[in-house]
Amino acid sequence: DAGVTQSPTHLIKTRGQQVTLRCSPKSGHDTVSWYQQALGQGPQFIFQYYEEEERQRGNFPDRFSGHQFPNYSSELNVNALLLGDSALYLCASSPDRKNTEAFFGQGTRLTVV
């Protein structure tokens, strides 16, 4: 079992651009959550996808959007990138929506210049 895989591992974008990050959940998991982790901080919950719909959302602007596919994989999209969006973006999958058995991927390091 490959666990949770994210791509790409590193990414550099210019302010104002758009970015798409991808996540494949652990086998048997149908729920995917995304987090933003700024340097020196704990992860912050962005949103959760289950049955291809956004089910819960944290305190993030509409520039952050996502999608879940029938195979449970997910994408995180960020529009109109700001310098402050530079962070490690983590994907976590779980077998249910409770997030109590979540497995995290290694993250995508996004740098906005």
Next chain:
Amino acid sequence: GESVGLHLPTLSVQEGDNSIINCAYSNSASDYFIWYKQESGKGPQFIIDIRSNMDKRQGQRVTVLLNKTVKHLSLQIAATQPGDSAVYFCAELVGGSYIPTFGRGTSLIVHP
């Protein structure tokens, strides 16, 4: 909103010593807590969890203590090893929403 916080940003210990990492939380509605370990370049890894109806839970070399009276959580690591060097986060979850709130983290440095 209410948040989870850690008392010590960095903890240095000698190999073989016991380590204690502390966490304060302020949301009295939180009913589930998780400790995560995050090594450099990796995502958080589940260590141990505890529900609010318990005050102690033990795993392999780790023990989590929960004091709901003072809203305090601790992670004890016995016989700390160099491989335990990482950043440790506590996260609290509220039943119903189950959106985890993470604290800042404590960096544990184990000297051989």
